[in-house]
Amino acid sequence: MKKFVLFIAMLSLLLSPSLIADAHSGRTDSKGGHNCSDKSIAKGLCTGYHYHNGGSGSSSSISSSTPKYTAPKQTYVSAPKPVLIMADVYINNVAQNYNPGAYIKNNTTLVPMKAIFESLGATLAYDNATKKVTAYKDNKKIVIGVGNKKAYIEANGVTSGIDLNQAAEIYQGTTMVPLRFVSQSLSANITFDEALSIVSITTK
Numbered sequence: 001m002k003k004f005v006l007f008i009a010m011l012s013l014l015l016s017p018s019l020i021a022d023a024h025s026g027r028t029d030s031k032g033g034h035n036c037s038d039k040s041i042a043k044g045l046c047t048g049y050h051y052h053n054g055g056s057g058s059s060s061s062i063s064s065s066t067p068k069y070t071a072p073k074q075t076y077v078s079a080p081k082p083v084l085i086m087a088d089v090y091i092n093n094v095a096q097n098y099n100p101g102a103y104i105k106n107n108t109t110l111v112p113m114k115a116i117f118e119s120l121g122a123t124l125a126y127d128n129a130t131k132k133v134t135a136y137k138d139n140k141k142i143v144i145g146v147g148n149k150k151a152y153i154e155a156n157g158v159t160s161g162i163d164l165n166q167a168a169e170i171y172q173g174t175t176m177v178p179l180r181f182v183s184q185s186l187s188a189n190i191t192f193d194e195a196l197s198i199v200s201i202t203t204k
Helices: 002-023 038-043 113-119 179-186
Strands: 033-035 049-051 085-091 094-096 102-105 108-112 123-127 132-137 140-145 150-155 158-163 169-171 174-178 188-193 198-203
Touching: 085 113, 108 113, 108 179, 113 123, 113 132, 113 174, 113 179, 140 179, 150 179, 158 179, 174 179, 179 188, 179 198
Parallel strands: 085 198
Antiparallel strands: 033 049, 085 094, 085 102, 102 108, 108 174, 123 132, 132 140, 140 150, 150 158, 169 174, 188 198
């Protein structure tokens, strides 16, 4: 009886390495694991991918890598800039060469204030701190601020306001004002040929 038990024990020891060898071929990847062979799966020795010798995961059939979530890229579309239509300027039927010149923006014609006012005999001063332009002609003092739709005229001690349909703005370093403001502040006659984009200014 003792010999029989000893024989069984020795037989078990001999078969164990064979079973282990069937379950694990000894080939592992860089992570210390591998996929089970069809024979090992059939015998129930293992399933799927698993690790050996302290590999980086547990001996289960989970995937060795987890897909990363990538947030979709957001696209921002900026508002289109207004289209500027350039216009020619004539003062008393003489063509003027201004840089920058007059242009039409949002259905309003804007002209270079300093160039136009000086051509009409006014003097100007610009306050960079307040962004205000002050013009003087005869007994008039005219004040307009960049970004404002309100201008002021002082004459003979009386101050009156002028409402503008387009605020004064800076374009290429030059203060641009609505064409109508020239007429209102300097009492000049203004006409505009829309078909030819020509501004005509005549003094009274």
